[in-house]
Amino acid sequence: MVLQAIQYEPASASSPPTLRILDQLLLPHRTAYEAIANCEEAHAAIKQMKVRGAPAIAIVAALALAVEIGVAAVTGKLATSPDEVREQISQRLDYLKTSRPTAVNLGDAVGKLKIVAKKAALQSGATAGSVAQAYIVAAERMLVDDVSDNKAIGEHGARWIEENTAAGRQRRGDKTCGLQVLTHCNTGSLATAGYGTALGVIRSLKAADMLTRAYCTETRPYNQGSRLTAYELVHDEVPATLITDSMACALLAREGNRLAAIVVGADRVAANGDTANKIGTYSLAVLARHHGVKFLVAAPRTTIDLTTASGKDIVIEERAPEEVTRIKGPKVTVDGEVQVDEAAQVISIAATGIDVWNPAFDVTPAELIDGVITEVGVVEKTAGKFDFQPIFQHPS
Structure with a gap:
């Protein structure tokens, strides 16, 4: 069974919708879900990285407002006119958008949901309740669509690797041949509504x-x-090995053609193909090019931002120095037993007073990317350049 980072229950005749998220700050040693009842709680959860991953961030934000509206409707606190509800939805979405500026999926979801509310308010005979319901239905649809999109991304990516890498072609003809893939950060069920992009x-x-x-x-x-990724791989019983970031070069040199590809996710893909992803992605792309390993970005079309010309226009979030100078986790006994029931310990690992630079993301230039895997297929460069326009003409 695939892990669920987002648990959502639609409204019933007797109760409003509910939302719970898996608190990823406690993983991998504790599995605990936290209720999200309003936009403030969702904003805090996203900012604190209790929920993370570009698709999951957008879905949690959308569903949190659906819960807030649903509760307001049940308790009689919903605005009385359709225009007032539309304006409230717009303002709350703008607030949620400030929780994570780099993740384009959130901005995309905000834009689309504003349009839903606006169209609903303009309908003949519109009421406050009908606008609220139109929003809730659209937000719930995002959850369903994300899972199906992720599975399509997984299938397109697997087929591309089989057909376009030495390891893939060898494995197809001889099952004794190895096919290995390296991934970075977390792009699985914990970063999406389910299944995952690169991990998909x-x-x-x-x-x-x-x-x-x-x-x-x-x-x-x-x-x-x-x-997180190791947690998912163990859960799904995938043969897997964890390495530190600095071991990637040695791994590529050792494995040669057995390592078919490096597959990563994305927080934003610019119109020219430059891709913002978790810090460390750019260095992996450089290593892949040197070693002749395919480098692929797996992302739904909502992550491709045609209004951002290149990576130079992407705002990179910088995070607290303490993330670099400290680590947090449960104690381990001398016998190797993890004390999961005790409070986590915070340990200092750096010299006091040292300056820290902690960008959350870096930008990989398009020229280092072999393909962008979307839910409608893999986009490759033509004459050295990416053209994403055709995939947006593809039916959803």
Whole structure:
């Protein structure tokens, strides 16, 4: 069973909708869900990275407002006119958008949901309740669509790797040949509504009996790879190995053609193909090019921002120095037992007083990317350039 980072229950005849998120700050040692009852709680959860991953951020924000509206409707606190509800939705979406500026999926969701509310308010005979309901239905649809999009991304990516890499072609003809994939950060069920983008490609390769081993990087300083991706790989019983970020070059040199591809996610893909993703992605792309390993970005079309010309226009979030100078986790006994029931310990690992630079993301230039895997297919460069326009003409 695939992990669920987002648990949403639609409204029933007797109760409003409810939303719970898996608190990813507690993983991998504790699995605990936290209720999200309003936009303030969602904003805080996104800002604190209790929920993370571009698709999941957008969905949690959208559903949190759906819950807030649903509760207001049940308790009689909903605005009385359709225009007032539309304006309230617009303002609350703008507030939610400030929680994570780099993730384009959130901005995309905000724009689309504003249009839904506006159209509903302009309908003949519109009421406050009908506008609220139109918003709730659209937000719930995002949750369903994300899962199906992720599975399509996984299938397209797995097929591309099978057909376009030496390891893929060898594995197709001889099941004794190895096919390995390296991924960075977390792009699985914990970062989406389910299945995942880059990790979805790994899941699809495993399902097709193509994958022999997955590698995941630690992903310092927040350790999304060691805490979250490793957690998912173990949960799904995928043959997998954890490495530190600085071991990637040695791994590529050692494995040669057995390592078919590096597959990563994205927080934003610019119109020219430059891609913002978790810090450390750019260095992996450079290593891949040097070693002749395919470098792929797996992302839904909502992550591709045609209004952003290039990576130079992407705002990079900088985070607290303490994420670099400290680590947090449960104590381990001398016998190796993890004390999961005790309070987590915070440990200092750096010299007091040292300056810290802690960008959350970096930008990988388009020229280092071999393909962008979307839910409608893999986009490759033509004459050295990406053209994403055709995939937006593709039916959803």
